[in-house]
Amino acid sequence: MVSRVLLIGSGGREDAIARAIKRSGAKLFSVIGHENPSIKRLSEKYLIGDEKDYKSIEDFALSSSVDIVFVGPDPVLETPLVNNLLKRGIAVASPTMEAAQIETSKMFMRDLLTRHSIPGNINYKKCFSEQEVKDFFDKNKKDVAVKPIGLTGGKGVKVMGEQLKSQGEAINYAIEVLQRDGVVLIEDRMIGEEFSLQAFTDGKNTSFMPIVQDYKRAFEGDTGPNTGGMGSISDVNFSLPFLSKKAPEDARHIINDVVRAMYDENIPFKGVMYGQFMDTPDGVKVIEINARFADPEGINVLSLLKSDFVETLYQIYSGELNGERLFEDRATVLKYIVPPGYGQAPLPGDLHIDPEIEKLDTELYYAAVSGTLYDVKMSSSRSLAILGKADNIPEASEMVDSALKYVHGSYYVRRDIGKKEFLEKKIMAASRAKS
Template identity: 70%
Template sequence: MTEKILLVGSGGREDAIARAIKRSGATLLSVIGHENPSIKSLSSKYLLGNELDYKKIEEFALENSVDMVFVGPDPVLDTPLVNNLMKHGIPVASPTMEAARIETSKMFMRELMKRYNIPGNIEFRECFSENDVNDAFASMMHDVAVKPIGLTGGKGVRVMGEQLHSLEEAKSYAIEVLKRDGVVLIEEKVVGEEFSLQAFVDGKNVSFMPIVQDYKRAYEGDSGPNTGGMGSISDSNFTLPFLSRNARDEAAHIMIDIVRSMNSENTPFKGVMYGQFMDSPKGVKVIEINARFADPEGINVLSLLKSDFVEILHQIYEGNLQGEKIFEKKATVLKYLVPVGYGTNPKPGEILIDDKMFDSGVEIFYASVSGDMRRLKQSSSRSLAILAKGDSIPEASEMVDASLKYVKGDYYVRKDIGKAEYLQAKIRKSRELIGHERFT
């Protein structure tokens, strides 16, 4: 009898997780917030409803005697779901509510790094009043990032010189967040190339995945509003050509230190952890630490994973993660198709996929859409992730673009992601900012 694995979540990332579960030969059950056609087709049984309704999910898991649960989206980790499932004796390969604070509370993350003197931390101030905000701006002699302490879906952070165009605008936004949340985090702005390093974690042991870079800005040339992520790239050597030679090792050591620190405080982290880092002139700095697969970066790494995913879930839960996992040595480029106007005023429409698309050498991951696998209705969020593998990033980028002739409808896609000229510009900029000696 095959194992029954319950997956919570219904986006593009969860579609990739669902496929990894199926590749392992397990039976998939799912809890979905909307009728994702791909996840539905992969599931032997599914519950359609609010993904934050943890009591209903518990009932569904118990009724169906599932063997393992995995949680995709971050807001679900901020509920008692994982804790309650484990009280019922159901194995879960995702962090408890307490361990998930590494993502759900940016203050918890910064304070933990400060307490254990973990490298990569940056100057920060927690502000509980307007006086605190004024003091922070007076004492921090550089541009800042203003952050709500909780989950923002990648859209709540605003940075001076990007979304914030003056000191007064930054102060005004900080006070707006303070009045809404009762607290606001003000951090020094760090510059450089941002990257994501994801890892499987069993409480003590850490197994790393290939580095991925996400593109959050809506429009080409990294302009426009922040989004949940317009696309992402990875390279065949598991780092990226515009990162300094030690960036991956520095980021890995930071994550290992965080895992050890959490374990020493009796809050072991079990699940997938991903760090968002900045390769800066002062070394690798932590932007944030997250408690699940990234979206879209998780799709890139899962498409490359050769090891048995369900076996990894058991190793995470049991605390015996063994060795580095096997990933295909290919470059990947992912580009999200989104509704026209996404990021400001999305206008959902329909997307039609020609049958030839399925034989064009790309993978299609279904996100915030409904319908069937070929005729889709968009929501106001990201629609389809198109991913290609190649020997190089530019080759994979061209493969994605070539496949788009088989997709009809009103949508927008950032075609510059992964292009050779864009990568070269990043390499030149990084070498100038960080110093040529750190690349050789």
């Protein structure tokens, strides 16, 4: 019998997930927040609405007689959707609301690492009053990161020396977050190369994916405001050329430790766990642990996945995940096309995509757009992702740049992602940091 899989989400990441579901031979049913033309085309049936309206989604899942459900975006995991579907006897390969706290509460994540003495934790302080904030900064003279404890879409964290130019700015921002949320998290600032490691897990067993690096800053040279992610790279050896040799292994150990800790605390995590790490002179540090595929990094790994994705979802749900998944050993580069001004004051317009792009070896993913496959209306968020696969990162980057001429309209893209010169600077900086 052909599986009927329900996917929730309508971004570029979900477009990649939808394609993996279809490659597995399943029938796709979707809940989408906007009329993503690619996901609509792939779906047998779709519901357009608020992706956090869990009651409507439950009804849609039941009326569509779906066999298994997978959640794409993090805000959905903060709702009771997964718990309610499981209570109704519907299989789900995403974490419960309690397990998703590993992402939805940065405080929960830090405290879990502390309780179980998991390596990679960072010195942190939870402040519940303005006096606690002021007392912390009176005693601490190091640069710090100021973080809301909840979901921020990659845009709420501010770091001294980057978005925060002085201790005074850091204090003011910490108080702003505190007044809004009732608590603020302050962590030591880490210096090094960030990387993402994603893993399938059934609550006990894990299967790891290739390492990816995401580029959040809006402008070339890693400058400008933070965004949801302007692009991402992966390499042929499942690591990256500027990471230390031990970094991938240390990150895998940390994710395994987190999975075990959650199981031991009777909140088993089933789904995709995504660790955001930093390779520092003092070893690998945990920046965040997330409860779903990264965006855009999830698109990179899904484009390389050779194993049956839907079979993996069933193994996650049943607690019978076995062996490592198979991935192509190729380099990938992804670049997001965004409206001009994205990250500050976006000016969305219309884009026309030349159908000739389909003859190229690149892959085009649809994110926060509506319209048709060839004529899309942009929103204020990321619009299209172009991904190239090659024997090395610079070649994949050039493939993406060559494909951009088939997209017509006013848009912005970070062309430096994956470029040879940009990589060489990173490799040299990592070498200096180690010496």
